[in-house]
Amino acid sequence: MKLLVPVKRVVDYNVKVRVKADGTGVETANVKMSMNPFDEIAVEEAVRLKEKGVATEIVAVSCGPTACQEQIRTALAMGADRGILVEHDGVLEPLAVAKLLKALVAKENPELVILGKQAIDDDMNATGQMLAALLGWAQGTFASKVEKDGDKLKVTREVDGGLETVSLKLPAIVTTDLRLNEPRYASLPNIMKARKKPIENVKPADLGVDVTPRLTVLKVEEPAKRQAGKKVGSVQELVDKLRNEAKVI
């Protein structure tokens, strides 16, 4: 089966983001950018499915500015076969991305789309579910295990009390949780090979999708800062403070 794997370019998870002084957003100029960590897990899962002979072709997609090519190249170096960049410079909300991906699904006919459960910039946790809705497909979100089971897909999901397992009709959507796998590092030869793999370039208009945002950001602020407290010298002192000063036990 053919797989589609969307990857998002985000501020690297190690960067401590700063809110812009004018309150319009966070500082992204001269900040290290990377592939969203959950999307790395999605690419890894796709590559493993291909290595197992379950998947035949992996198409990596990114929606955003030209620079998203870097994240597509990373996916190609990990083992994706080709890339598609949906080039757009403005804000893309999950609904708009889901519509762009739906249009690509119509062209590419994948049997499975694997996405990260959440992008670590907007923390929306939405695109996979929204794409599943628009396509009328089953969804297996927050996956910690994915197995092909005849003509179905068996997905183990991380839920509030533990784990649950669902069976999905194919085609389907899967979103990855942290425990699904540990993504590989691309080897140097594979990075070199990835340079030769093709990346197609399209625009939202080519796909007939209106990506106008539905949300207006009125302001972005820093949350209230917590003051560091004091160090206590002993367990007795800690318990005394908790009982008599903070009065929480």
Place this chain on the structure above:
Amino acid sequence: MAVLVLADHDGSALTQPSRSTIAAAAKLGEVHVLVLGAAAAAQAAAQVAGVAKVLHSEAEPYANGLAEPVAALLVALAPNYSHLLAPASAAGKNVMPRVAALLDVQVISDIAGVVDADTFVRPIYAGNALATVKSADPKKVITVRAASFDPAAATGGSAAVEAAPSADDPGLSSFLGAEIAKSERPELTAARIVVSGGRAMGSSENFKIIEGVADKLGAAVGASRAAVDAGYAPNDHQVGQTGKIVAPELYIAVGISGAIQHLAGMKDSKVIVAINKDEEAPIFSVADYGLVGDLFKLMPELEAELAKK
């Protein structure tokens, strides 16, 4: 127009995050609550303060909370409501974006504040920034960060319980089973005290040191991602940006360094205690009380000290 809350429950009562969601919904209009499954839970929902009506269905496709049929039902109910809300629980996060896309609106995830009917505050970048966003959509589909809203009281209401209509089951998925851990301890997102262990615990066996102190305090047990990844604690114990968000009265972080992704899940706790052998650990920058030292020595001492009255 009224607002609809999709509630989570344990078979007999609504979860505390669901009652927090009801509190958030009450700022937007008359609150109706949709309960799928046990009738006892629908009765409990009718008692919750501020609830005007409960819609209830025990129909088979909804029993296990599969996203596709539950979303179809919410879409069928949507014409009567201005806002559709659910807690940002695993269930709410699974269903609500699907509902939003079916209604052609952008979901507003994990709100931490209600400004007005169109405008909401939500954390972004692991809670390092708070965005105030205004939605231009005709209907709002929202998940609610429970830790940011005081829960509506479990009693005091007397709503009518009505049968929810049924919607066509798209029949796309089926439920095979679940491994849900039974625990006598309080639920992590509802607990008044949480004791969490990190990578430093070293094994699931050693996690008993955390449980010992937790039991003395009537606390829930949490964990860092590193502890969960290493198999020392189950996945649903993970506190953080991509795990559970908690804001208890007291949070005790043991052998946890304090990465931003972890802080994102607990820094709104009222009182934070950190126990760590590295006095430079970032967790101390948010801790009200810090204790520097070896957890394997300090935690047994703490358990003993708590046993004294």
